[in-house]
Amino acid sequence: MLELKDIYGGYDKITILNGTSFKVPRASITTMIGPNGAGKSTVFRAIFGLLNIRSGQILFDGQDVTRHTPKQMINHGVTYVPQGRNVIPQLSVWHNLEMGGVTARDQSKVRARMETVMDQFPMLREYKNRKAIELSGGQQQQLEIARSLLLDPKLILIDEPSIGLSPNLVQDVFVTLQRLRDQGVTILMVEQNAKAALAISDYGLVLELGQTQMHDDASKLLNDPKVGQLFLGGHFHEEEGAA
Amino acid sequence: MSEFIQIIVSGLSAGSIYALAAVGFTLLWQASQTINFAQGEFVMLPAFFVLGAMGLGAPMWLAIAVALGLSVLLLGAAFKKLIVEPMLPHGTLPLIIATIALGLLMKESVKEFYSAQGQPFPPIFPTEVVRVFGAAISVADIMNLAVSFAAILTLQLFLQRTRTGRCMQATAQNRGVAEILGVNVKRMVMYTFLINAALAAIASILITPIYLAKFSNGETLGLVAFIAAIVGGFNQIRGALVGGLLIGVIDNLSAFYVSSEYRAAAPLILLIVIIMVRPQGIMGTSEGRTV
Ligand SMILES: Nc1ncnc2c1ncn2[C@@H]1O[C@H](COP(=O)(O)OP(=O)(O)O)[C@@H](O)[C@H]1O
Ligand SMILES: [Mg+2]
Numbered sequence: 001m002l003e004l005k006d007i008y009g010g011y012d013k014i015t016i017l018n019g020t021s022f023k024v025p026r027a028s029i030t031t032m033i034g035p036n037g038a039g040k041s042t043v044f045r046a047i048f049g050l051l052n053i054r055s056g057q058i059l060f061d062g063q064d065v066t067r068h069t070p071k072q073m074i075n076h077g078v079t080y081v082p083q084g085r086n087v088i089p090q091l092s093v094w095h096n097l098e099m100g101g102v103t104a105r106d107q108s109k110v111r112a113r114m115e116t117v118m119d120q121f122p123m124l125r126e127y128k129n130r131k132a133i134e135l136s137g138g139q140q141q142q143l144e145i146a147r148s149l150l151l152d153p154k155l156i157l158i159d160e161p162s163i164g165l166s167p168n169l170v171q172d173v174f175v176t177l178q179r180l181r182d183q184g185v186t187i188l189m190v191e192q193n194a195k196a197a198l199a200i201s202d203y204g205l206v207l208e209l210g211q212t213q214m215h216d217d218a219s220k221l222l223n224d225p226k227v228g229q230l231f232l233g234g235h236f237h238e239e240e241g242a243a
Numbered sequence: 244m245s246e247f248i249q250i251i252v253s254g255l256s257a258g259s260i261y262a263l264a265a266v267g268f269t270l271l272w273q274a275s276q277t278i279n280f281a282q283g284e285f286v287m288l289p290a291f292f293v294l295g296a297m298g299l300g301a302p303m304w305l306a307i308a309v310a311l312g313l314s315v316l317l318l319g320a321a322f323k324k325l326i327v328e329p330m331l332p333h334g335t336l337p338l339i340i341a342t343i344a345l346g347l348l349m350k351e352s353v354k355e356f357y358s359a360q361g362q363p364f365p366p367i368f369p370t371e372v373v374r375v376f377g378a379a380i381s382v383a384d385i386m387n388l389a390v391s392f393a394a395i396l397t398l399q400l401f402l403q404r405t406r407t408g409r410c411m412q413a414t415a416q417n418r419g420v421a422e423i424l425g426v427n428v429k430r431m432v433m434y435t436f437l438i439n440a441a442l443a444a445i446a447s448i449l450i451t452p453i454y455l456a457k458f459s460n461g462e463t464l465g466l467v468a469f470i471a472a473i474v475g476g477f478n479q480i481r482g483a484l485v486g487g488l489l490i491g492v493i494d495n496l497s498a499f500y501v502s503s504e505y506r507a508a509a510p511l512i513l514l515i516v517i518i519m520v521r522p523q524g525i526m527g528t529s530e531g532r533t534v
Contacts (some may be wrong), residue, residue, distance in 0.1 A: 050422075080423050086418060086419075099421075
């Protein structure tokens with residue numbers, strides 16, 4: 001459903017992606033792991049039209065979407081939940097949710113969709129009139145995921161959803177992602193919490209220096225001694241927030 | 244006592260006009276990190292649009308409409324396109340310098356091409372006074388207050404109750420996220436510039452009858468708007484409103500009870516006190532931007 005073909009790109013003169021290539025099959029969870037600074041977040045920015053791509057091609061549903069703007073990507077059915085906390089702090093939970101459907105022509109459909117999404121995340125209904133900044137970290141993460149569902153996306157790009165969450169909340173997020181996958185949504189996730197993420201994923205890929213080093217069934221990566229040594233030794237300790 | 248009431252009312256009246264300029268100032272800062280040091284001139288100039296249009300024979304109401312339109316076009320759209328957009332990529336400081344230069348250019352142009360003398364500006368409201376508790380309150384003061392409050396209230400309702408307004412808030416509070424959600428960020432920033440220009444034009448039309456229309460009017464107005472915005476916390480419309488009102492009142496009180504020689508110092512003293520006591524502003528929270 002999503003395919004990156006030999007993507008080169010980066011920031012100003014620095015090249016971060018050095019021929020990144022991989023495919024993400026429909027209705028699956030793919031987890032991307034790799035050392036800090038490998039370019040995982042940059043891959044997401046490239047897909048979502050936020051990076052200067054020098055060469056290569058991105059295909060979505062067979063269509064060339066290379067260098068399409070965020071708005072175009074949303075219209076194709078892709079949403080992006082970036083690393084770190086990404087709510088609109090002073091808007092209410094309800095209005096944050098509404099923002100997820102801001103590109104829709106038919107706003108009455110957005111209303112209906114907001115109700116459906118709040119059924120999936122009852123916490124949001126309870127706190128719908130609170131300012132988003134007043135929610136806890138875990139609640140904000142739920143709000144961001146809920147917001148990304150507003151337009152019924154086909155593909156969700158989600159970057160390190162577990163950062164700053166307690167293990168219980170991480171499991172909640174993963175269960176949510178599995179439920180979405182079972183409903184037919186495709187998920188591409190970046191996670192430092194590699195063991196737990198691969199355990200709920202269908203596929204895993206390892207990115208190093210902007211190149212795909214390994215790409216296989218998640219279970220195979222989980223049992224691969226080299227991956228185990230490099231990435232599965234527990235959590236990576238790194239600073240939060242830097243997108 | 245009646246004297247005191249008069250001073251307070253006319254202070255609030257002037258203050259509410261300062262607040263219009265301060266609110267615009269705050270909006271520009273939030274939406275695009277533009278510190279507009281030409282804001283005072285933005286308030287000085289539209290009065291000359293009115294005079295220019297009336298000079299060509301337009302009736303007052305038409306001249307005001309023309310001035311509003313020209314302001315939105317020149318001080319809003321053209322300012323954004325021709326000055327802010329090219330300068331912003333180079334950083335905040337070059338942009339600040341550019342706005343200072345623009346202010347000087349506007350001032351000197353009015354002096355050169357219109358007049359160096361203060362021009363009488365027709366009153367837009369009846370010049371009557373009404374008696375309230377023995378105090379003589381000018382109708383114009385009441386109307387100024389009413390129009391300014393109506394403008395700021397309308398703006399608040401627009402920002403909170405319409406989807407476009409919320410997109411503007413999203414852009415101001417977290418631009419990266421707004422972009423990722425598909426908000427047309429550039430357009431929202433442009434709206435902010437148009438709104439600032441409209442607020443400046445309203446302020447101009449309200450305040451100029453109090454003085455005369457003069458090229459140098461922006462000097463104090465810009466400073467006062469800037470101080471009102473800082474006093475209010477720099478990030479809040481409500482803060483800018485309170486800041487403006489406070490400065491208007493303090494300014495009038497000090498002119499009357501201390502000396503009009505020192506009245507220009509009053510806002511500066513207020514600024515220093517606020518910076519020492521509440522650096523985040525009167526209404527500001529340390530956590531950041533709020534509309
Ligand atoms: N906006 C930026 N400008 C310049 N360099 C950046 C920017 N964002 C990230 N980088 C650099 O790109 C590299 C890859 O970053 P990133 O994709 O965030 O890595 P990861 O998500 O794998 O930890 C890092 O070396 C980082 O310093
Ligand atoms: Mg990252």
